[in-house]
Amino acid sequence: MALKVFGMVLSVLCAGGTLYAEEGKRVFETYCWGCHHQTAVAFGPSFEQIASKRNAEEIRGMIVDPASVSKAFGYERNAMPAFKLSEEELRSITDYILSYKPKEVK
Ligand code: HEC
Numbered sequence: 652m653a654l655k656v657f658g659m660v661l662s663v664l665c666a667g668g669t670l671y672a673e674e675g676k677r678v679f680e681t682y683c684w685g686c687h688h689q690t691a692v693a694f695g696p697s698f699e700q701i702a703s704k705r706n707a708e709e710i711r712g713m714i715v716d717p718a719s720v721s722k723a724f725g726y727e728r729n730a731m732p733a734f735k736l737s738e739e740e741l742r743s744i745t746d747y748i749l750s751y752k753p754k755e756v757k
Pocket of ligand 1: 683695701709726730732744
């Protein structure tokens with residue numbers, strides 16, 4: 652069931668492109684802006700940094716369960732709270748973050 656949903660999300664992400672961009676921006680401004688900025692490092696890493704090294708599954712995992720996922724990412728302490736977002740919000744914020752993936756990896 653979860654796998655099926657994730658598959659659907661992936662195909663929407665790939666096919667949808669900018670479909671969720673506006674909703675993603677809203678989710679970002681509502682929940683994430685205090686600690687993350689798009690390209691500048693704030694309290695947490697920038698979306699640009701995140702998008703350059705994480706895939707959609709990893710980003711979703713971090714939002715839903717930062718306590719365990721941050722450990723898997725190598726952070727010693729977890730300073731990010733967990734968020735209970737709707738499926739649509741999760742999809743759009745993940746898409747929004749990945750839209751900051753740098754074109755060229757330096
Ligand atoms: C209270 C501050 C805070 C808020 C609010 C916050 N974060 Fe974070 N986030 C952090 C910090 C600090 C880290 C670095 C890891 C840690 O300390 O757990 C982080 C790490 C992350 C990572 C993983 C970084 C990596 O190494 O790849 C992702 C993805 C992420 N945040 C997404 C989000 C999203 C999406 C939201 C909004 C829904 C959000 N964060 C809201 C503080 C925050």
